[in-house]
Amino acid sequence: MLISTIYPLPKGNKGTSVCHFFAREWVKSGYHVRVVHIQAVFPLFFYWLARLARNLIAAKTGAVVYTHRDNKVVHYEMDGVMISRIPVFKRWPHGAYPSKSIKKTIAEILLDNQKRSFEPDVIIGHFPNPQIELLSLLKRRYSRARTCLVMHGDINIMQKVYGQKLSDLMADIDIWGFRSKTVQEEFESAVGQKKTSFICYSGVPPYYITTHNTHNYSGTLRRFVFVGEMIERKFPKEVLGALCQAYPEKDFHLTYIGAGHLLSDIARKIDSCQLHQQVSILGRIPRDQILEEYDKADCMVMISKYEAYGLVYLEAMSRGCIVIASKREGFDGVIVDGENGFLCEAGSTDDLAGLIKKINSLSPKERQRISENAILTAEQLTDEKVAEHYINSIIK
Numbered sequence: 001m002l003i004s005t006i007y008p009l010p011k012g013n014k015g016t017s018v019c020h021f022f023a024r025e026w027v028k029s030g031y032h033v034r035v036v037h038i039q040a041v042f043p044l045f046f047y048w049l050a051r052l053a054r055n056l057i058a059a060k061t062g063a064v065v066y067t068h069r070d071n072k073v074v075h076y077e078m079d080g081v082m083i084s085r086i087p088v089f090k091r092w093p094h095g096a097y098p099s100k101s102i103k104k105t106i107a108e109i110l111l112d113n114q115k116r117s118f119e120p121d122v123i124i125g126h127f128p129n130p131q132i133e134l135l136s137l138l139k140r141r142y143s144r145a146r147t148c149l150v151m152h153g154d155i156n157i158m159q160k161v162y163g164q165k166l167s168d169l170m171a172d173i174d175i176w177g178f179r180s181k182t183v184q185e186e187f188e189s190a191v192g193q194k195k196t197s198f199i200c201y202s203g204v205p206p207y208y209i210t211t212h213n214t215h216n217y218s219g220t221l222r223r224f225v226f227v228g229e230m231i232e233r234k235f236p237k238e239v240l241g242a243l244c245q246a247y248p249e250k251d252f253h254l255t256y257i258g259a260g261h262l263l264s265d266i267a268r269k270i271d272s273c274q275l276h277q278q279v280s281i282l283g284r285i286p287r288d289q290i291l292e293e294y295d296k297a298d299c300m301v302m303i304s305k306y307e308a309y310g311l312v313y314l315e316a317m318s319r320g321c322i323v324i325a326s327k328r329e330g331f332d333g334v335i336v337d338g339e340n341g342f343l344c345e346a347g348s349t350d351d352l353a354g355l356i357k358k359i360n361s362l363s364p365k366e367r368q369r370i371s372e373n374a375i376l377t378a379e380q381l382t383d384e385k386v387a388e389h390y391i392n393s394i395i396k
Contacts, residue, residue, distance in 0.1 A: 001118075003134055004126040007037040007083065010076040018202055018311070019126050020078065025387030027080040034118055036109055037085040038130065041069050042093065073108060084112055088130070096161045097130040105130075106137050122394055124148045124177075128158040136172040148394050150177035150200050152308040153330075155190045175394050179308040181333030198393035201334065202311050203386035204318050209378050213320040214295055217367035220360040221322065223253050225297040227290060227312040230260030234304040235347040237265055242352035244273065246360075255280045255293055287315075294319040299359075305329065305346040317341065318378035320371045324355060334381070340373035 004019045019035070026033050070087040077083065088105050090097045113119065123138050123145050125131025135147045151158075162169060170191070177200040178184035184199065224243060228234045236256060243252050256266065256279070263281065270279050282293070290312075294300060300316035300323050307330040314334065316323050325331040326346040335341035342359065345351040359367065 001034045001120040002124045003036040005038045022387050023081045024079040035083040039087050041087045120145050126150045132169045136169045139172045146174045148175040149173045152179045153183045155187045180330040203381045203383040206382045208318040215320040218364045221298040223297045224299050225255045227257045228302050230262040238349045241349045245353035246356040257282050294321045303344050317374035340377045
């Protein structure tokens with residue numbers, strides 16, 4: 001059983017799919033998987049505000065904005081995965097769930113498990129609030145089940161929400177998962193090292209991985225692509241600024257893929273600096289179509305902060321793109337600087353410009369080696385392989 005506060009919705013497939021990718025692969029491997037999607041619901045006042053500021057909130061955060069309050073449990077199936085979406089009341093965003101809401105949710109989960117004759121051997125939670133509390137209570141009912149909580153960089157939220165009772169809740173977690181090496185280091189710095197833990201990387205579909213690398217790095221980097229939300233913590237404007245600094249003759253091209261409120265600022269910079277020939281803005285395009293843009297580009301660059309992982313980096317690597325990610329963020333650990341990609345200070349225009357110049361100073365053979373190493377890294381991180389590593393880390 002997997003419990004998460006983020007999961008794709010049945011209509012329109014809205015929502016981040018990272019948890020679904022794991023669940024889907026486990027079903028393919030023959031496991032019986034049930035997903036519980038905890039959907040926070042708030043006082044009606046918040047939905048009134050959400051309807052007024054929906055576009056602004058979505059543009060600034062990139063998050064799914066709910067404008068109507070759910071009041072019924074919904075059961076649906078996606079790729080063979082059985083999913084129950086349970087609305088759970090709480091008073092404030094990012095706050096604690098009332099004990100009454102938690103008890104009601106536990107009762108709903110237990111009743112539905114009983115109807116389905118489903119008794120979990122493994123109970124996994126993604127994100128701590130309220131998953132750590134649900135896992136602790138479910139452990140009392142399913143005493144032989146192993147509990148696993150996967151952290152996405154949420155240690156500060158967990159400490160704030162649960163306070164003094166956190167240590168008791170943590171004692172009921174058998175195995176800890178971390179979305180990246182950086183998330184693990186931050187967690188262990190705050191609460192200490194856990195005896196049983198693993199890194200929970202995401203993967204890419206095998207067909208993403210090129211069998212014929214079309215990139216030729218005989219010349220310097222010229223074509224760049226940015227894939228992500230156009231919001232402050234992703235620093236899309238700084239990428240353009242760094243390219244203008246690294247290429248004073250403007251002999252580069254940058255393609256933006258994504259949406260967000262900073263697009264208007266980028267458009268103004270394009271106009272003021274006469275960069276219409278250097279910049280293309282594609283907006284949001286389907287995931288599979290982005291592969292074509294990776295094939296056209298020499299380098300995929302995004303120097304964001306607060307990135308728990310960053311699947312777009314791996315997608316670009318699977319095509320042989322040279323990738324520039326952020327130091328001490330979610331992809332630091334997958335990328336080994338100078339071996340299969342490069343790492344830059346998050347949000348630093350100067351550091352990025354200097355790094356691009358450094359890459360251009362390398363020999364064509366060295367750049368090509370890094371491109372090939374990127375593909376080799378992606379081959380070890382397919383959806384099937386990461387899902388197998390994930391479940392084996394729990395049941396081994």
